[in-house]
Amino acid sequence: MATEVIGGVEVHVDDEGFMTDPSEWTEELAPALAKEIGIDDLTDAHWKVIRFLRDDFAQEGQTATLRRVSTMANVPTKELYQLFPKKPAKKMSYISGLQKPVGCV
Amino acid sequence: MKKLLVLGAGTAGTMVVNKLRHRLDADDWQITIVDQDPTHYYQPGFLFIPFGMYARHDVVKPKRDFIPPGVDMIQADIEEIEADKNRVKIDGDRWLQYDFLVIATGTHLAPDETPGLEALGDEGPDNIHTFYTLDGAMKLEKYLRTFQGGKLVMNITEMPFKCPVAPLEFIFLADWWLQEKGLRDDTELTFVTPLPGAFTKPVASKALGGMLEEKKIDLVPDFNIEMVDWDAGKIVAYSEDEVDYDLLVSIPLNMGADVVGRAGLGDELNHVPVDKHTFLSGKHENVFALGDAAALPTSKAGSVAHFAVELWTENFLRYIDGLEMLEHFDGHANCYIESGHGKGLLIDFNYDTEPLPGKYPLPGIGPFSLLEETEMNHWGKLMFRWMYWNILLKGKEMPVPALMSMAGKWSVG
Missing domain, CATH: 3.50.50.60 (FAD/NAD(P)-binding domain)
Structure with a gap:
């Protein structure tokens, strides 16, 4: 499986660059991941989402959808689009070292 | 007791x-x-x-x-x-x-979760519809009787929703029905979805996306609807993308x-x-x-x-007898997709195997073609209504296995 060096650390990634091993992620990695996708500054609002995603993943074993973040973490979808422009579901999971949420069938 | x-x-x-x-x-x-x-x-x-x-x-x-x-x-x-x-x-x-x-x-429809979709009730403009309720489907039938063409938009608000192939079937049937009525040249058909393509899984998404293209139906992917703007006649996404409509057919948010x-x-x-x-x-x-x-x-x-x-x-x-449960269920789904002109497709998949092309064996009746338009699949779909009422609901044996089988399927490399 492919690896990539992010913020000086070698991590496993998939074809699209999403980290494949959640345990390789640390909070120190998040700013470097964010820079990779054009988010230069992680604010408290970003961190609220990232920490929710990590905690929720630890409990549920899957990445939360936008709907789940807006309902359970009280961050409106509109705000998620402001924090993680254009593709919030992909971007928030990328920065949090998680796979993008599964589009259920 | x-x-x-x-x-x-x-x-x-x-x-x-x-x-x-x-x-x-x-x-x-x-x-x-x-x-x-x-x-x-x-x-x-x-x-x-x-x-x-x-x-x-x-x-x-x-x-x-x-x-x-x-x-x-x-x-x-x-x-x-x-x-x-x-x-x-x-x-x-x-x-x-x-x-x-x-x-x-x-699971039921929750149109009130999307600003503007409350029009699916009795208030608001009459050019916003859904066919996911019986009343809604009947209202849409009445509306279509006087439809003169324009921009017909099929929009899925959010995943997950029940019967995920139904919106595709609707737009395929609309394409056929409009041709029958001589209105197809006057109608733009657009399929607007939050998914990255026509369907969730890559092989089926590609095949069904190809059918949209053949039928000259526009596909707008990655569209997460924020609201319906009645006055402007457009749906607006969180990303601020917009799609104009004259007739909006919506699958509202589904909630338990x-x-x-x-x-x-x-x-x-x-x-x-x-x-x-x-x-x-x-x-x-x-x-x-x-x-x-x-x-x-x-x-x-x-x-x-x-x-x-x-x-x-x-x-x-x-x-109930204190024995361990077997971890059997594999997420098996089996869906006919009506595609218009008296034809249909069949897809068969589970948690791990996406819908693949091939043949679906069915003793005495089949085989049905998988992921390919045939008249046989259309008849399968129509026949299924009888089976639903007379066999399936009553818990009698259906001639299909509960677990997905790879028999007849082709792997796609």
Whole structure:
């Protein structure tokens, strides 16, 4: 499986660059991941989402959808689009070292 | 006397009581099923109503006709579920005690969650429709009778929603119907979806996306709707992308029963998180959820409910005898996709295997072609309504295996 060096650390990634091993992620990695996708500054609002995603993943074993973040973490979808422009579901999971949420069938 | 309580007498709940009544001794087990609605709807038939192919009487029958003798059926609102106390409150301040609970309350439309979609009720403009309810499908049929062309937009608001192939079928049928009416040249058809393509899984998404292109239907992917702007006649995404419409046909947000949410048994959409093989709630060892009510990584569809109930029944009989449940259910789904001009496709898939091309063997009737348009698949779809009412709901043996088989499928490299 492919690896990539992010913020000086070698991590496993998939074809699209999403980290494949959640345990390789640390909070120190998040700013470097964010820079990779054009988010230069992680604010408290970003961190609220990232920490929710990590905690929720630890409990549920899957990445939360936008709907789940807006309902359970009280961050409106509109705000998620402001924090993680254009593709919030992909971007928030990328920065949090998680796979993008599964589009259920 | 042990008590099994089933909430919801739709496809899943009805099959559960039919499968179990003759397997559980009537001297030992009381089975009760509760539903607020006396009518059973054949939901896959709603799709055909806007185009005048089915009428109301084709898709409704009394629920009671499908509940076997020896099962108590109560028509009442389900008001509270107290899983810690093993009891459910129904209207009239009545409490029903249970030993085992099956939640089969389905999923329903929640248009009020999207600003502008409240027009699907009685207020607002008349050019916003859905065919996901019987009333909605009938209103759309009436609207289409005087339709003169323009921009017809099919929009899916959010995942997950029941019968995920239905919006594609609708736009394919609209393409065919408009040709029949001589209106196709005057109509732009656009399919607007939050998914990155026409369907969820890559091989089917590519095949179905190719069909959209052939039929000159525009695809707008990755569109997460924020609101409907009635005055401007457009749908607006969170990303600020916009699509104009003259006629909007919407699949509103799907949510599980409110009572599930109030009981703390649901996820963010009031669907019940359960083990994806056994359907057992993670919170209570005597609570299961089946059918659309369950939060599972497979389609919300009657075929899934059917395969799930078959395997669950055997497991439940093990479970009540103190045996371990087998981790059998594989997320098997099997869906006909009506594509217009008297043709259809068939897809067959599960948690791990996406819909693949090939042949679907069916003794005595098949084979059906997979992921390919044929007349045979169209007839399969029409024939299925009879099978639904006469075989499937009554819990009789269907000639299809509950677990997905790779027989006849081609792998796509």
